[in-house]
Amino acid sequence: MxxxxxxxxxxxxxxxxxxxxxxxxxxxxxxxxxxxxxxxxxxxxxxxxxxxxxxxxxxxxxxxxxxxxxxxxxxxxxxxxxxxxxxxxxxxxxxxxxxxxxxxxxxxxxxxxxxxxxxxxxxxxxxxxxxxxxxxxxxxxxxxxxxxxxxxxxxxxxxxxxxxxxxxxxxRGVLPVKPKTTSDAVRSLIRWQPDKSWTAHVIAAELGTSNATLRRRLTAESTSLRDLLTEVRVDLAATLLSEEGISLREAALAAGYRSPRRFAERMRARQHVANV
CATH class of the missing domain: 2.60.120.280 (Regulatory protein AraC)
Structure with a gap:
């Protein structure tokens, strides 16, 4: 056996x-x-x-x-x-x-x-x-x-x-640690369903807080909901493109972008920031 x-x-x-x-x-x-x-x-x-x-x-x-x-x-x-x-x-x-x-x-x-x-x-x-x-x-x-x-x-x-x-x-380096920051908690939510129409109201409700508190915490962490949405969606689409060999349009749709051109623009902008 x-x-x-x-x-x-x-x-x-x-x-x-x-x-x-x-x-x-x-x-x-x-x-x-x-x-x-x-x-x-x-x-x-x-x-x-x-x-x-x-x-x-x-x-x-x-x-x-x-x-x-x-x-x-x-x-x-x-x-x-x-x-x-x-x-x-x-x-x-x-x-x-x-x-x-x-x-x-x-x-x-x-x-x-x-x-x-x-x-x-x-x-x-x-x-x-x-x-x-x-x-x-x-x-x-x-x-x-x-x-x-x-x-x-x-x-x-x-x-x-x-x-x-x-x-x-x-x-093994895979302890299931809980998100320590509001930013990580928001990232986790977006990764779950990247093509969802995430708004501050929806995310705040999911995290059991108010819009004002959510925005204040993200500002204290030097980020914003828009920045996190772009970060998670672009990273996910880039992973799909590299690991699964799917088309740009398919990757963009899976990540929540209705327009492949908009996704390509966001990806270029993120790569520029990373290289600065």
Whole structure:
């Protein structure tokens, strides 16, 4: 039996049945939590919002994320690292052979992630990051999962087991740190749906603040909503052009520009600023 198959079979025991929360994932902010998702039918969950840093382990089947204007598909044996505040649409597909989709979700308290981050150089995860489920990461997740589901271990011991997972992520340079500034929070929102008509009113509502407070905070950080919109959209379109080989028009539309010419102008202007 291959190593990959052995790893997945160990984790399947943690995901034997569906125990997802009614709301995803509204749990106490000060404790770690584990949920399992099991389905025999293709399911689409629109507008998912993950307020806390999380990992999703795809044990069986595949998952599709619709985010940042892109459709990303991940198969069994993948760990998705999601920063707090991540948003997007999710599609869970059962495995064609077994007819089952299984995944393990672990949510981390902000304080625990911040504590782990102090042991590593600055890291920033503002988009989903996928990692292969190797033996080291799988062992940490399995150990933490058993502790979270036991119902008998002391909270301090469970915390140590969860910290194992965060330590492995830190060693890989992908700790799911929460945006520290208003600018980063705004960038995260725009990346989720770059072609949306983002306004100060909409963004302020999403961040739970007022237009005036949003503008004041961005000014204090030496930026503006217009600058952030341009930055995120141009960077995303440039990534699409370099990684996927799509046309200029397709990249512009995906990034939220209706006019390829306007996008090209913004890209040139941004490159000029970067070279000054």
């Amino acid at each position: 291959s190593e990959a198959r052995t790893i997945l079979e160990r984790l399947q025991k943690l995901a034997a049945k569906d125990n997802r929360p009614r709301a995803l994932p509204e749990v106490a902010e000060q404790v770690s939590a584990l949920f399992t998702f099991v389905t025999r039918e293709r399911e689409r969950i629109a507008g998912c919002a993950f307020p806390r840093a999380s990992v999703v382990v795809i044990v069986e089947g595949s998952k599709e994320l619709v985010t940042m204007g892109r459709q990303l598909r991940f198969g069994a044996g993948t760990v998705l690292v999601l920063p707090g505040g991540w948003r997007g649409d999710v599609v869970n597909d059962p495995d064609p052979a077994s007819g089952v989709y299984r995944a393990i979700f672990i949510g981390f308290p902000d304080e625990l992630v911040a504590r782990a981050a102090r042991s590593f150089p600055p890291q920033r995860a503002v988009r989903p990051i996928d990692l292969p489920l190797d033996t080291v990461l799988a062992a940490a997740i399995h150990h933490a999962g058993e502790g979270l589901t036991s119902g008998t271990l002391p909270a301090l011991l469970i915390e140590h087991r969860v910290m194992e997972v965060l330590t492995v992520l830190g060693m």
